[in-house]
Amino acid sequence: MKIEPFGIEMWMNEHETRCLHNAAESCVDSVTLAELTAMAGKTGVLMDELLPLKLTYGAIQGSARLRRAIAALYRGRTEDEVVVTHGAIGANALLYQTLIEPGDEVVAVVPTYQQHTSIPESQGAEVKRLVLREEEGYLPNLDELASLVTPRTRLISLTNPNNPTGALIDEASLRAIAEIAARHDAWVICDEVYRGINQTGDDLSPSIAEISDKGVAVGSMSKAFALAGLRLGWIVAPPELLHRVMIHRDYDTISVGAIDDHLAAIALENRDALLARNRDVVRTNLARLATWMEREPRLSWVRPAGGTVTLLRYDASIGSVEFCTRLLEKTGVLLAPGAAFGVEGTVRIGFGNGAAALAGGLEGLSRFLRSLPT
Numbered sequence: 030m031k032i033e034p035f036g037i038e039m040w041m042n043e044h045e046t047r048c049l050h051n052a053a054e055s056c057v058d059s060v061t062l063a064e065l066t067a068m069a070g071k072t073g074v075l076m077d078e079l080l081p082l083k084l085t086y087g088a089i090q091g092s093a094r095l096r097r098a099i100a101a102l103y104r105g106r107t108e109d110e111v112v113v114t115h116g117a118i119g120a121n122a123l124l125y126q127t128l129i130e131p132g133d134e135v136v137a138v139v140p141t142y143q144q145h146t147s148i149p150e151s152q153g154a155e156v157k158r159l160v161l162r163e164e165e166g167y168l169p170n171l172d173e174l175a176s177l178v179t180p181r182t183r184l185i186s187l188t189n190p191n192n193p194t195g196a197l198i199d200e201a202s203l204r205a206i207a208e209i210a211a212r213h214d215a216w217v218i219c220d221e222v223y224r225g226i227n228q229t230g231d232d233l234s235p236s237i238a239e240i241s242d243k244g245v246a247v248g249s250m251s252k253a254f255a256l257a258g259l260r261l262g263w264i265v266a267p268p269e270l271l272h273r274v275m276i277h278r279d280y281d282t283i284s285v286g287a288i289d290d291h292l293a294a295i296a297l298e299n300r301d302a303l304l305a306r307n308r309d310v311v312r313t314n315l316a317r318l319a320t321w322m323e324r325e326p327r328l329s330w331v332r333p334a335g336g337t338v339t340l341l342r343y344d345a346s347i348g349s350v351e352f353c354t355r356l357l358e359k360t361g362v363l364l365a366p367g368a369a370f371g372v373e374g375t376v377r378i379g380f381g382n383g384a385a386a387l388a389g390g391l392e393g394l395s396r397f398l399r400s401l402p403t
């Protein structure tokens with residue numbers, strides 16, 4: 030089965046370990062095991078919990094304890110509606126494997142995480158792109174969405190908050206999207222890995238799993254929870270869909286690591302402290318980025334409402350891969366090219382990483398912009 034190369038993952042694989050200032054990162058500055066155990070009040074006792082753990086495959090679908098903690102992130106959902114996966118990347122792949130047949134139609138917002146377009150295309154589906162426009166705040170145009178959905182539409186896919194723009198779809202629009210999907214009995218898959226760290230409010234923003242019977246939420250420990258090293262994500266969906274997902278999952282997952290499952294449960298049981306720390310990181314960094322943007326006349330943006338990344342539009346007549354390559358060579362600053370998301374003339378910057386990475390990144394980017402002909 031042929032598939033398009035994954036633009037952003039290839040870019041990050043090639044460059045992220047070789048830069049001085051990683052301002053392309055999309056995870057919140059990851060926590061150490063020591064920080065996590067301290068947050069959970071388990072300093073000095075974690076090893077007592079882990080050492081007796083027999084390293085079997087563990088609970089196949091994810092432990093009941095972990096699935097309960099995940100279900101608690103969604104109003105009205107229970108552990109029977111949760112399956113644990115190898116990251117959100119595993120969750121998304123499983124959902125497309127389960128739901129898509131050749132000839133189906135998928136309506137995907139773009140820009141988005143490329144799994145949501147390239148996987149269904151590789152499966153022989155027709156992917157109709159709902160373009161998120163800068164002048165509309167990178168939010169989906171609902172009239173346009175309604176015109177793209179047909180009786181052949183198997184699913185609509187969203188990333189909320191969005192990667193790469195940081196735009197946040199509100200509850201009213203999520204309800205309207207669910208209603209459009211329901212006209213043709215389509216699923217709504219919402220990749221919500223950035224949920225929990227918005228710029229305002231301390232509550233979790235509405236999830237599609239709280240809004241619609243055919244809403245499927247994908248989540249992860251990687252981004253908002255700053256624990257990418259666990260490689261642990263999940264799907265929240267009605268049991269009959271999860272049953273179908275499990276048929277595929279038996280072929281490519283079996284279970285996630287028992288230690289990862291245990292640590293993820295601890296993290297989610299202490300989610301208030303973890304999310305408060307992570308909101309503080311993204312809010313402090315975004316405030317710095319916004320102040321810096323005011324002094325950079327060659328850049329423009331739609332200020333993000335959530336997530337850890339956003340697009341900056343630049344006013345030079347070079348492509349975004351060349352922009353990022355030259356920036357990296359001259360200054361050691363890593364950004365991600367908008368071309369990896371199909372949005373030329375822009376670069377993606379991350380504001381979830383440590384303050385030093387952002388400060389170094391902005392300083393280098395300012396110098397580079399001054400040296401760049403228009």
Ligand SMILES: Cc1ncc(COP(=O)(O)O)c(C=O)c1O
Nearest residue numbers: 116117118142192222249251262
């Ligand atoms: C929107 C989105 N979905 C899924 C993933 C994959 O996340 P995970 O680390 O949980 O596999 C990413 C990673 O960048 C992402 O941005």
